[in-house]
Amino acid sequence: MGAVSLRNVPAAFGAAVLVALVGAALAAPWLAPRPPDEIRLQDSLKGPCAAALLGADPLGRDVLSRLLYGARVSVVVAVATVAVSLFVGTLLGLLAGYYGGLVDEAVMRVVDVLLAFPGILLAIALTAVLGPSLRNVILALSLLGWVGYARIVRAQVMSVREREYVLAARSVGAGDAWIWRRHILPNVLAPVIVEATFGAAGAILGEAGLSFLGLGTQPPHPSWGSMLNEGRQFLFVAPHLTLAPGVAIMAVVLSLNFLGDALRDSLDVRRRGPS
Amino acid sequence: MRSFLLRRLALTVPVVMGVVTLVFLFLHMIPGDPVEVLLGEQALQADREALRKELGLDRPLVVQYGVFVEGLFRGDFGKSIHQRRPVSELIRSRYPATLRLTAAAMLVSLLLALPAGVVSGLRPSTLLDHATMFGALLGVSMPNFWLGPLLILLFSIHLGLLPVSGSEGAQSIVLPALTLGCSMAAIVARMTRSSVLECLREDYVLTARAKGLSETAVVWKHVLRNALLPVVTVSGMQFGSLLAGSIIIETIFSWPGLGSLTVQAIQTRDYPLVQGCVLTIALSYTAVNFLMDLLYGWIDPRIRFDGSR
Numbered sequence A: 001m002g003a004v005s006l007r008n009v010p011a012a013f014g015a016a017v018l019v020a021l022v023g024a025a026l027a028a029p030w031l032a033p034r035p036p037d038e039i040r041l042q043d044s045l046k047g048p049c050a051a052a053l054l055g056a057d058p059l060g061r062d063v064l065s066r067l068l069y070g071a072r073v074s075v076v077v078a079v080a081t082v083a084v085s086l087f088v089g090t091l092l093g094l095l096a097g098y099y100g101g102l103v104d105e106a107v108m109r110v111v112d113v114l115l116a117f118p119g120i121l122l123a124i125a126l127t128a129v130l131g132p133s134l135r136n137v138i139l140a141l142s143l144l145g146w147v148g149y150a151r152i153v154r155a156q157v158m159s160v161r162e163r164e165y166v167l168a169a170r171s172v173g174a175g176d177a178w179i180w181r182r183h184i185l186p187n188v189l190a191p192v193i194v195e196a197t198f199g200a201a202g203a204i205l206g207e208a209g210l211s212f213l214g215l216g217t218q219p220p221h222p223s224w225g226s227m228l229n230e231g232r233q234f235l236f237v238a239p240h241l242t243l244a245p246g247v248a249i250m251a252v253v254l255s256l257n258f259l260g261d262a263l264r265d266s267l268d269v270r271r272r273g274p275s
Numbered sequence B: 001m002r003s004f005l006l007r008r009l010a011l012t013v014p015v016v017m018g019v020v021t022l023v024f025l026f027l028h029m030i031p032g033d034p035v036e037v038l039l040g041e042q043a044l045q046a047d048r049e050a051l052r053k054e055l056g057l058d059r060p061l062v063v064q065y066g067v068f069v070e071g072l073f074r075g076d077f078g079k080s081i082h083q084r085r086p087v088s089e090l091i092r093s094r095y096p097a098t099l100r101l102t103a104a105a106m107l108v109s110l111l112l113a114l115p116a117g118v119v120s121g122l123r124p125s126t127l128l129d130h131a132t133m134f135g136a137l138l139g140v141s142m143p144n145f146w147l148g149p150l151l152i153l154l155f156s157i158h159l160g161l162l163p164v165s166g167s168e169g170a171q172s173i174v175l176p177a178l179t180l181g182c183s184m185a186a187i188v189a190r191m192t193r194s195s196v197l198e199c200l201r202e203d204y205v206l207t208a209r210a211k212g213l214s215e216t217a218v219v220w221k222h223v224l225r226n227a228l229l230p231v232v233t234v235s236g237m238q239f240g241s242l243l244a245g246s247i248i249i250e251t252i253f254s255w256p257g258l259g260s261l262t263v264q265a266i267q268t269r270d271y272p273l274v275q276g277c278v279l280t281i282a283l284s285y286t287a288v289n290f291l292m293d294l295l296y297g298w299i300d301p302r303i304r305f306d307g308s309r
Helices: A005-033 A063-099 A101-115 A121-130 A136-160 A163-169 A176-212 A224-232 A240-266 B002-029 B034-039 B045-054 B062-075 B085-123 B128-139 B142-158 B170-200 B203-210 B215-253 B258-265 B271-299 B299-307
Strands: none
Touching: A005 A063, A005 A240, A063 A101, A063 A136, A063 A176, A063 A224, A063 A240, A101 A136, A101 B002, A121 A136, A121 A176, A121 B002, A121 B215, A121 B258, A121 B271, A136 A176, A136 A224, A163 A176, A176 A224, A176 A240, A176 B142, A224 A240, A224 B142, A240 B128, A240 B142, A240 B203, B002 B062, B002 B271, B034 B045, B085 B170, B085 B215, B085 B271, B128 B170, B142 B170, B142 B215, B170 B215, B203 B215, B215 B258, B215 B271, B258 B271
16 A cells, blocks of 8 residues: 555546545535526527536526536435445444344344345335435435445454454453444444445435436436436437536546445455445 | 255245335325325315225224235235226236346346456456456446436437337337446456456366366366356346336336336326335345246255355
8 A cells, every 4th residue: 555556546536536526515606607596598508618618408507507516415415325324234233243143133134125125226115205305315325225334244243253352351341332342343344434435336326316217306406317317308409418417427436436446455355246 | 955945935935025014114104194195285085085995094004904915915906096007907018028128138238248257357457357347347337327318329319320219129129228238237247257267266277277178178168167157146136236227227218117117106106006116126126036046056056055055
């Protein structure tokens, strides 16, 4: 680590894109040339030009401004989903792995049931039932997200809890909480960080997919997914509407994947099968 | 093999029960009064009562659950609110189109991924390997609801080679299948590559080389036969992702399958239809996983006798 080599290029690219993303999300009100929902019908479907770098949508709204504000949605969903799933997943994984028996059985059966719904099917169904809103998107994606952390933490805890140093700690009277903090959590930290990186990518893709279907952010608020959906009808006359949000989503997801790969290598986390 | 089958079955039954229960609860997760959400605030009191009765919402939850499960055994998924037809009939009319699309997507992705993954694995760290793996990463990172419009832009609008949407003619399946199969191709290519790399390090490959087999024979008889085993599992698991992906892809390409029916049901708040679609997709996925497990146990006896897996 530390040496500049060709191997670090993707990770550096990823880090740069993510810094830009967070910067864009935080500074959107100052960076955006116009308010994201300001309608100017005379600019309808205008292509990219000096006045509007990324062009305008059917209502004449500035695509660049909407893209910048859309970054906020992506960042909020990614951070919130990862935080909720990481907390719930780590806790349940810890309980299941450490105590085993009935607790483990119960947690793992729930995991099995959730995994029986492929991809974002359950998130689609849940947001459809609960009603489309940002909060429900985060809720639905977290409901799927915690499973990954729980499985990783559980497996790790099961292998650590039998080690001699844990036995030694217990024999000198250490309590569960102390053993968790000193011996178990440090061991699960690395794989959880890697999972969180990929989880953020999944959350961003998930939100975009749900918004694409009209189940996420509601108009007039911009989200990259709903922008893609709106642009779809004007593919022939205004391809810029489809290109801009698509490139944004892909750049961010690719960056998170680059970072995840780099973290996995540098933290020496054993390779998992493809999810 | 029989005990293996029973063991697998014992794992699958609780999953199916859990899935059914969760989907049953959908109707009760609607915030507020589901009947009001379905009919709108202006609906007549009589209509509300009629729908409440039809959905069985006037009965205790346990009874509703019993009726729901008993209906499933008879293949009865309830009735669509807007189309006034049995949900099972609607699903049956749409299911074949989705299976056709999924199968085509699987074919496309295996055709793309297997050669690419094998070549990368046999020649690691070459330019070709790097290019393939970068392409695979791109494939995983590219949302299919973006890839679809891009392919339409290229093949339908600029080149005019393929239809934009619909399901008429054999050509119309090409773009949706390509869009749907791309992310699976990326995953399978990565998996194949690492699997080939791993097999090349095995002792039996060393033995095969030591006894003077030609490289072609080593690769075909010893490496590939073993390396493709995990690929079978991954392909089975990917079937689920394809089914889930079809929800978005079918909407983009107006493909008349289960996916576009699901979206249509969601948009019209036809919850019995949503329940039926989600249940069908989840149970299909569970069934395929079960069959893949059996297939895997059959082609690789090590799994069958190892109780831990």
